[in-house]
Amino acid sequence: MLRIHRLLVTAVALLGFLGASCGSDDSGSEATDVPAAGPSVSGDVTVFAATSLTAAFTEIGDAFVVEHPGARVTFNFAASSELVTQIGEGAPADVFASADLSNMAKLTDAGNNAIEPVVFATNLAEIIVAPGNPLGITGVADLADPDLIVVLCAPEVPCGKYAAAIFENAGVTVTPKSLEENVKAVVTKVTLGEADAGIVYQTDVTAAGADAAGVQIPADINVIAEYPIAVTKGAPNADGAQAFVDFVNSEQGQKILASFGFVAP
Amino acid sequence: MSRRRRRGRRVGLPAPVLVLAVMAVVFFALPLIGLLWRAPWSNAWHYLTDDDALTALRLSLICSLWATGLSILFGVPLAWLLARVEFPGRGAVRALCTLSMVLPPVVGGVALFFALGRRGIVGQYLYRWFDFTLPFTTTGVVIAQTFVAMPFLVITVEASLRQLDLRFDDASRTLGASRWYTFRRVTMPAVRPALVAGAVLAWARALGEFGATITFAGNFPGTTQTMPLAVYLSLETNPEEAIVLALLLIAISFAVLVGLRDRWFGRTDRPMAAT
Numbered sequence: 206m207l208r209i210h211r212l213l214v215t216a217v218a219l220l221g222f223l224g225a226s227c228g229s230d231d232s233g234s235e236a237t238d239v240p241a242a243g244p245s246v247s248g249d250v251t252v253f254a255a256t257s258l259t260a261a262f263t264e265i266g267d268a269f270v271v272e273h274p275g276a277r278v279t280f281n282f283a284a285s286s287e288l289v290t291q292i293g294e295g296a297p298a299d300v301f302a303s304a305d306l307s308n309m310a311k312l313t314d315a316g317n318n319a320i321e322p323v324v325f326a327t328n329l330a331e332i333i334v335a336p337g338n339p340l341g342i343t344g345v346a347d348l349a350d351p352d353l354i355v356v357l358c359a360p361e362v363p364c365g366k367y368a369a370a371i372f373e374n375a376g377v378t379v380t381p382k383s384l385e386e387n388v389k390a391v392v393t394k395v396t397l398g399e400a401d402a403g404i405v406y407q408t409d410v411t412a413a414g415a416d417a418a419g420v421q422i423p424a425d426i427n428v429i430a431e432y433p434i435a436v437t438k439g440a441p442n443a444d445g446a447q448a449f450v451d452f453v454n455s456e457q458g459q460k461i462l463a464s465f466g467f468v469a470p
Numbered sequence: 471m472s473r474r475r476r477r478g479r480r481v482g483l484p485a486p487v488l489v490l491a492v493m494a495v496v497f498f499a500l501p502l503i504g505l506l507w508r509a510p511w512s513n514a515w516h517y518l519t520d521d522d523a524l525t526a527l528r529l530s531l532i533c534s535l536w537a538t539g540l541s542i543l544f545g546v547p548l549a550w551l552l553a554r555v556e557f558p559g560r561g562a563v564r565a566l567c568t569l570s571m572v573l574p575p576v577v578g579g580v581a582l583f584f585a586l587g588r589r590g591i592v593g594q595y596l597y598r599w600f601d602f603t604l605p606f607t608t609t610g611v612v613i614a615q616t617f618v619a620m621p622f623l624v625i626t627v628e629a630s631l632r633q634l635d636l637r638f639d640d641a642s643r644t645l646g647a648s649r650w651y652t653f654r655r656v657t658m659p660a661v662r663p664a665l666v667a668g669a670v671l672a673w674a675r676a677l678g679e680f681g682a683t684i685t686f687a688g689n690f691p692g693t694t695q696t697m698p699l700a701v702y703l704s705l706e707t708n709p710e711e712a713i714v715l716a717l718l719l720i721a722i723s724f725a726v727l728v729g730l731r732d733r734w735f736g737r738t739d740r741p742m743a744a745t
Contacts, residue, residue: 290705381690384688386703394605398587399605
């Protein structure tokens with residue numbers, strides 16, 4: 206009897222808590238509506254961003270909240286193509302940051318953007334090899350060696366498209382052992398020592414730290430990956446979304462991006 | 471027995487149970503209906519006869535059958551060991567052998583690297599002595615699938631072995647049959663329905679395997695790109711094609727599950743329930 210009573214109390218308390226948190230959310234969004242202009246941003250900002258932005262955007266999110274104490278940033282990191290699909294199916298995103306222009310184009314073609322997308326960062330492709338480069342790989346041409354285990358991104362994802370373009374520019378034919386579904390999987394295969402080399406982004410080599418080394422690809426055959434960002438059309442928190450996009454493009458945001466190996470556009 | 475069954479069916483289920491059961495059916499049916507609804511029927515044939523899709527399908531069928539075969543070969547003895555032999559730490563061994571069911575498949579793939587990869591505990595010697603590596607090979611796909619699928623067979627067969635009346639085995643032994651003969655002619659036929667059910671479950675799991683395969687074996691058309699991998703990658707660029715390929719995979723699994731169920735479980739599960 207006592208136990209049932211206690212259960213009921215807990216349940217009621219929980220309901221009350223839920224109700225209260227819902228209520229506070231509502232009042233939060235009302236509060237943003239009233240001042241309208243001004244720099245104060247509050248409420249949840251939901252950011253859908255490409256996997257390769259994970260580390261940099263997490264730090265940007267922390268810095269954004271310091272700037273706007275009333276706001277909270279929630280991230281959804283996945284492949285750009287998946288994120289576009291999710292937004293198309295009605296996922297409540299405020300901001301979309303893509304790893305390539307074509308996935309952003311899918312968003313704008315469907316009319317799901319509220320502002321014109323802006324390129325906020327660029328990234329270069331690089332050869333990733335084991336720490337210390339034990340096989341002495343010097344450039345793209347070395348990857349044609351059939352004894353080498355080369356792993357690339359699948360042509361369906363941006364990093365795979367870039368790799369194909371680089372090989373074409375260099376006039377090299379490479380037979381990979383595997384076509385990975387995303388760039389982090391290529392990194393993993395090299396850092397685990399299962400693959401000898403792969404083509405990833407410069408930022409991935411930076412993020413791998415001591416577990417991998419990079420071999421630069423000359424600018425004349427390299428490809429520049431452009432990262433566009435936009436506020437989505439159905440953004441539940443449009444003000445917060447715009448503030449986040451502005452912050453990414455601000456000096457502070459760009460500084461954080463640079464520290465992760467991104468290059469300003 | 472069979473009479474009581476039939477009567478039970480006519481009485482019908484209590485309404486709340488029926489409502490919940492129907493909700494469960496709807497829960498499973500709706501996503502499938504969603505796929506059928508979004509499927510680009512006018513282009514379906516074009517996608518189905520695509521060379522890459524057929525290659526992936528063939529590889530999927532071959533690898534999943536190998537994985538099922540290996541699961542039976544090693545899984546039945548393992549189930550027998552777990553069900554019939556008492557030894558210290560049996561519970562821990564059982565948990566260990568079914569761990570891959572709860573392990574996120576991608577983690578399973580990485581763990582396979584640590585064991586059988588070029589730098590793995592065993593794999594480094596395979597590489598050093600025989601210049602042989604498992605990752606990025608079709609054998610690697612079979613190993614990844616077996617790793618994930620075998621527990622389904624083991625727990626099904628083990629449960630059935632435990633329910634079995636040991637007196638049958640004893641009778642066989644007292645009548646002069648050898649251990650091996652008893653295992654083959656008495657124990658195995660009695661657990662056959664469970665063996666088939668377990669094998670089908672393991673096969674279905676192997677056929678749909680994605681995470682461990684793409685992590686451990688990679689993804690290359692013709693050698694390691696199975697159907698689920700092809701479906702996932704075509705989702706990136708061509709969702710229409712992905713839906714058609716997924717439906718093909720579903721249709722094949724559905725046909726096998728329905729066909730086998732009628733053929734093997736219709737009658738054979740009744741004597742089992744009686745024992």
